[in-house]
Amino acid sequence: MAVPLTPDEALDGPPLSYNPELERIEIELLLEGVFRHYGFDFRSYAYASIRRRLWKRTEAEGLSSISELQALVLHDSAAMERLLLDLSVSVTAMFRDPGFYQVFREEVVPLLRTYPFIRIWHAGCSSGEEVYSTAIVLEEEGLLERTRIYATDINDAVLQQARAGIFPLNRMQEYTENYIRAGGKRSFSEYYTAKYDGALFSPSLTRNTVFSQHNLVTDRSFSEFTVIFCRNVLIYFDRDLQNRVHTLFYDSLVMLGILALGSKESLRFSQYEPCYEKLHPREKLYRKIR
Amino acid sequence: MAYEIIVVGTSWGGLAALRELIRELPAGFGLPLVIVQHRHKRSGQLLPSLLQDCTPLFVCEVDDKAPIETGTVYVAPADYHLLIEDGHFALSTDEPVRYSRPSIDVTLVSAADSYGEHSVGVVLTGANADGARGLKRIHDRGGLALVQLPSTAESPAMPTAALRSVPNARALSIEQIAATLASLPVESARHSERR
Ligand SMILES: C[S@@+](CC[C@H](N)C(=O)[O-])C[C@H]1O[C@@H](n2cnc3c(N)ncnc32)[C@H](O)[C@@H]1O
Numbered sequence: 001m002a003v004p005l006t007p008d009e010a011l012d013g014p015p016l017s018y019n020p021e022l023e024r025i026e027i028e029l030l031l032e033g034v035f036r037h038y039g040f041d042f043r044s045y046a047y048a049s050i051r052r053r054l055w056k057r058t059e060a061e062g063l064s065s066i067s068e069l070q071a072l073v074l075h076d077s078a079a080m081e082r083l084l085l086d087l088s089v090s091v092t093a094m095f096r097d098p099g100f101y102q103v104f105r106e107e108v109v110p111l112l113r114t115y116p117f118i119r120i121w122h123a124g125c126s127s128g129e130e131v132y133s134t135a136i137v138l139e140e141e142g143l144l145e146r147t148r149i150y151a152t153d154i155n156d157a158v159l160q161q162a163r164a165g166i167f168p169l170n171r172m173q174e175y176t177e178n179y180i181r182a183g184g185k186r187s188f189s190e191y192y193t194a195k196y197d198g199a200l201f202s203p204s205l206t207r208n209t210v211f212s213q214h215n216l217v218t219d220r221s222f223s224e225f226t227v228i229f230c231r232n233v234l235i236y237f238d239r240d241l242q243n244r245v246h247t248l249f250y251d252s253l254v255m256l257g258i259l260a261l262g263s264k265e266s267l268r269f270s271q272y273e274p275c276y277e278k279l280h281p282r283e284k285l286y287r288k289i290r
Numbered sequence: 291m292a293y294e295i296i297v298v299g300t301s302w303g304g305l306a307a308l309r310e311l312i313r314e315l316p317a318g319f320g321l322p323l324v325i326v327q328h329r330h331k332r333s334g335q336l337l338p339s340l341l342q343d344c345t346p347l348f349v350c351e352v353d354d355k356a357p358i359e360t361g362t363v364y365v366a367p368a369d370y371h372l373l374i375e376d377g378h379f380a381l382s383t384d385e386p387v388r389y390s391r392p393s394i395d396v397t398l399v400s401a402a403d404s405y406g407e408h409s410v411g412v413v414l415t416g417a418n419a420d421g422a423r424g425l426k427r428i429h430d431r432g433g434l435a436l437v438q439l440p441s442t443a444e445s446p447a448m449p450t451a452a453l454r455s456v457p458n459a460r461a462l463s464i465e466q467i468a469a470t471l472a473s474l475p476v477e478s479a480r481h482s483e484r485r
Contacts, residue, residue: 016430020403048373048400049382091383235354235381242355264367264381266353282335 014055015064026066027051033074034083041217042087044241053086089236090158092126094133094167095178096231097263101137102183103283108258109141111287112226118147121225121252123216124233125151128162132191133182134229135205140185144208150223152214159211166198216245221252228253232262239269246272250288259286292477293434294408295358295374296321297401299394299424301328301416303444305337307464308414309344312363314468317346320476321410324352324364324372324401326394328420331369338365354381360476366392373400390420398424407432410474412467413459414438416448422455434474435459436467 014023027050031043042050058069061079073080095101112118122131131151138144153159167175176188192199214222216233228249234242249259250272259267259276261284267273276286300307304327315323327337335351341363342349349363357378358364366372370381372392387393394413398421401409411428413421415438429435437453439461440446453459462470 016427046373046380046382048375048380048404049384052373052382052384052396089383232383235383239355239378262354264352264354264370266356268353269355269357269378 014066023051023066026070027054030054030066030070030073033070034080037074038077038080040084040087041215044217044238044244045087045236046238049236050087054083057083057086088155090126090155092129092232093171093178094129094175095182095184096130096133097283098178098181100182100260100263100283100285101133101178102181103280103285104134104260105137105141105183107279108227108260108285109137109143111256111258112143113141115226116146118143118227119223119225120147120149120227121223121229122149122151123214123228123230123249125153125159125162125211125229126155127158127167128165128211129167130229130231131162131209132165132167132201132205133179135209136179136184136191137182139205144205147208149206149209150225151209151211154213154215156213159213163206163211165201165203165206166195167192167201169194169197169199172199216248217241221248223252224254225252225257226254227258227260229260231260232265234265235262243270243272246270250275253288255288257288259288260284261286291407291475293321293410293474294477295401295405296323296410296412296471296474297326297374297398297424297428298323298412298414299326299398299416299421299448300414301394301418301420301445301448303415303417304328305340306444307438308341310464311414311468312341312345312347312349314465314472315345315347316472319347319361319472321471321474322358322360322362322364323347323471324366324374324397326366326372326392326397328390328392328394328416328418329368331391333368341365352379352381355379366397368392371396373397374404375400376404388418388420390418394421395424399427402427402431402433405433408477409433410436410471412436412438412471413449413452414464414467415443415445417445418448419451421448422451425452425459426455429456429459436470437461438467439463 035041179188192201279285351365373380398411411425435456437459438449440449442463
């Protein structure tokens with residue numbers, strides 16, 4: 001069956017005639033060029049996904065090889081902007097994976113109560129939905145007052161959205177369901193006011209939060225934390241880079257501090273596995289024990 | 291020709307078909323078998339546990355960057371695309387492809403591009419056309435393409451589309467597919483990492 005392809009669902013990949021080794025060389029060269037010319041470092045991002053996105057962009061630009069895409073993005077910064085959009089995935093949601101927040105409330109909150117002062121780092125916080133969700137849990141548990149939250153991302157545009165605290169009104173029904181399934185104790189609508197087509201979240205939720213730019217690939221640790229959230233970010237990195245970032249997290253966590261990963265991310269394939277214990281059989285919550 | 295990985299895609303009617311297929315595989319089955327089944331994004335761990343009930347092989351849902359091991363049944367997690375690299379999996383939350391995430395096409399293409407002629411693609415029952423393009427890629431790269439005989443499928447649309455896309459694919463009943471998979475030549479010197 002000749003299924004015609006439209007650009008938005010291009011069959012991620014090169015034409016059949018393409019030599020896979022040559023393809024890898026071209027992709028590495030393009031990423032190196034982008035890094036040296038523009039400073040964006042995607043060299044250690046997960047190859048299979050980067051490759052899909054590069055081909056998508058190649059096809060969308062009407063080109064037929066990665067080398068042609070390289071020439072285009074190096075000489076035309078508008079094309080680079082388009083590629084950058086393809087390469088950054090910032091999808092997020094409030095109370096994404098409600099079960100995670102439920103376990104956080106039940107298993108992690110009691111541990112946090114034992115600290116006079118709590119420091120939380122949301123690494124790769126995107127537009128902030130995760131930050132507001134966690135703040136709501138901490139508020140309901142009476143811990144927000146003694147918590148300092150650092151929310152960082154590489155992408156300044158999403159951080160500005162996070163600071164504004166306005167999320168699409170048409171997602172509030174989904175978020176309300178998530179909130180309830182996550183064990184929320186109040187009425188979700190208490191936390192926002194509807195404005196035009198946006199839901200403005202109560203600024204008091206972020207009264208102790210600092211949003212700032214931080215690049216997990218190149219920037220260093222900047223404090224010692226009780227909890228580090230890094231959910232659905234490492235998935236975009238290759239195993240080498242994941243390990244480097246795990247070093248950063250390990251160094252930035254207090255002893256007995258908590259590391260929270262995305263639902264399908266695991267410490268199991270990292271060299272840091274022996275340094276943590278699992279707090280829950282299913283949710284990816286770990287505690288630094290050595 | 292020695293094979294190294296099998297990808298099975300299915301949608302509507304998939305659970306019963308998968309159970310029938312998995313049940314027939316011997317305990318010493320020597321290949322990784324990767325299942326991509328369309329399902330609701332909140333469907334959780336039900337599918338892996340229902341499959342585990344009918345096989346001595348280890349069944350698990352894939353975590354990002356998990357190494358690919360022989361004799362294991364892997365299930366693509368709901369709401370992620372499952373990509374295959376040499377020796378390990380990679381998950382992605384890229385947009386759904388033709389309304390599906392996981393997309394069967396995406397995983398088949400990725401297996402074909404990483405494992406070429408060492409890959410096996412299987413398309414079972416389903417009510418859409420996902421898998422047809424990916425199976426073609428498996429076939430074009432020299433891998434083995436198997437399709438459930440449409441007349442035996444609870445929902446014949448998907449196998450029919452796959453056969454139209456890959457006319458040379460072998461159309462078989464589930465029992466025959468299981469027998470074919472069980473008798474595939476397997477690489478004797480196993481390696482978890484090819485690169
Ligand atoms: C899919 S979002 C995850 C958002 C949120 N943590 C969640 O789980 O819903 C991934 C985020 O990681 C950010 N990111 C990607 N590479 C990064 C890097 N090198 N340093 C910091 N953040 C990065 C992206 O900008 C994006 O906002």
